[in-house]
Structure formats: structure tokens, C-alpha cells
Amino acid sequence: MKKSFFSECGFTAIELIVTIAIAAVLMAVAAPSFIGFQRNSELTSLTNKLLGSINTARGEAMKTGRNAFVIPANTTSWTSGWNVFVDMNSDNAYTEGTDILVQSNEAPSSFFEISGTNNAAASSPYISFDSSGYARAIGGSGLTNLTLSIKRTDVSTSAANEETRRIIVARTGKTRSCKPRSDSSCTTTQSS
Known part of the structure; x- marks a missing residue:
């Protein structure tokens, strides 16, 4: 007896259910890991963006021979975004039309x-x-080390502490970012 070509193609219902079950288990295992990866990536990206702005201000100060600043966009909160400017009139504040606005950064996610x-x-x-x-x-003329701490507010307190990043600006102008959880020298009271 000759078998039909169509009767041998495809999956049986059992095979399809087993395949879907295995895929569901693999996704359930991978999803939390992906969420952690995404959160870490967002935090690292924001830290690097702010660190880049600080380094830009330092470079502009040395390039122009004038003081340069990084200030919050609304002048009171870093979470409103931040601006980098060169203080052309030496009044220690941003004056539109006089000072040079080098960079303007939008507010990070809430x-x-x-x-x-x-x-x-x-x-x-x-x-x-x-x-x-x-x-x-x-x-x-100078100051003690300055530190910015960046953390998430959409996670538990222990997770927020785990994921905190810091940017440290030494009195010499040297900047670096670090993770307090894994770097014992990443404190807010350094003396270098």
C-alpha cells in the first residue's frame, strides 16, 4: 500500500505541546535574567552619560581658560537633566546669551x-x-571630593543598593565611576 505524502508531514499534538512547554520553561528562566541585564544597562548608560558631561566640562574649562560648570537643568535637582556651560562673564551662573552652553541633557527616566x-x-x-x-x-580655590550617587527607585531597597553607581570627582578634577557594592574604594568620603 502506498502512503500519502501529507500523512507524514507536521507535528503530532503531543509533540507540539511538549515543544511549547519546553519553550515556556526556557523563557521563564531567561526573563528575570534579561530584566536584570536591561536594568543594569540603563543604569550604566545614565552613569556614563553624566560622567561624560562632567569630563566635557573639565575639558572645556581647560580649553577656554575659563570656569566651566555642570548644573541641573532646573537648577535644583539632578533628575531634571543637566547642562554644561562655560562661564564667560565669571558670575558663577548660567547667563543665556553670554555664557556658552556646551551641552544640554534631558531628564533621565523617572x-x-x-x-x-x-x-x-x-x-x-x-x-x-x-x-x-x-x-x-x-x-x-578647591574642594573635597564630590560624589554623585545614581540609583533606581523602581526596585526594592536591597536591589537599589545592589545596583547603585557613583561618580567621584576628586579635587584634582579626575573623575571615575564605580559600584559601591563591588568596589570597597567607592565611598562618598574619599581623600584622593
């Missing part, structure tokens, strides 16, 4: 919190560099 120490935590926070590239305080 689930990020950015807090700072020293100048970066003032009622009008800022990060400033002089013409030699040294971090400076308004009305003073």
Missing part, C-alpha cells in the same frame, strides 16, 4: 534618583572646574 555630596548637594547644586581642570567651589 525611576532614577541622582543625589550628591558637597557642591553637588547644595540647594543650587553644581560641579565646577577652573582653567587648570581642578574641581573648585564657588568662592574658594
Whole structure:
């Protein structure tokens, strides 16, 4: 007896159900890992963007021979975004039309919190560099290390602490980012 070609093609119902079940188990295992990867990627991206802006301000200060600043876009909160400008009139504040706006960054997603120490935590926070590239305080020649902490607010407290990133600006102007959870030198009270 001759068999029909069509009777031998395809999957049986049992084979299809088993395949779908295996795929579902694999996705259930991979999904949490992917979410963690995505969260880490978003946090790292924001940290690198802010670090890049700080380094841009330092470079502009040395290039132009004038003080350069990184300030929150709304002048009070880092989570509103931030601007980098060169202070052409030496008034320690952004003056539209006079100062040079080098970079303007939009607010990060609402689930990020950015807090700072020293100048970066003032009622009008800022990060400033002089013409030699040294971090400076308004009305003073230098400052102690300044730290910005970036963390997520859409996760549990323990997960937020696990995923926190810091940007440290040394008085010499050197900047770096680190993870406090895995780097014991990543503190808000460094002396370098």
C-alpha cells in the first residue's frame, strides 16, 4: 500500500505541546535574567552619560581658560537633566546669551534618583572646574571630593543598593565611576 505524502508531514499534538512547554520553561528562566541585564544597562548608560558631561566640562574649562560648570537643568535637582556651560562673564551662573552652553541633557527616566555630596548637594547644586581642570567651589580655590550617587527607585531597597553607581570627582578634577557594592574604594568620603 502506498502512503500519502501529507500523512507524514507536521507535528503530532503531543509533540507540539511538549515543544511549547519546553519553550515556556526556557523563557521563564531567561526573563528575570534579561530584566536584570536591561536594568543594569540603563543604569550604566545614565552613569556614563553624566560622567561624560562632567569630563566635557573639565575639558572645556581647560580649553577656554575659563570656569566651566555642570548644573541641573532646573537648577535644583539632578533628575531634571543637566547642562554644561562655560562661564564667560565669571558670575558663577548660567547667563543665556553670554555664557556658552556646551551641552544640554534631558531628564533621565523617572525611576532614577541622582543625589550628591558637597557642591553637588547644595540647594543650587553644581560641579565646577577652573582653567587648570581642578574641581573648585564657588568662592574658594578647591574642594573635597564630590560624589554623585545614581540609583533606581523602581526596585526594592536591597536591589537599589545592589545596583547603585557613583561618580567621584576628586579635587584634582579626575573623575571615575564605580559600584559601591563591588568596589570597597567607592565611598562618598574619599581623600584622593
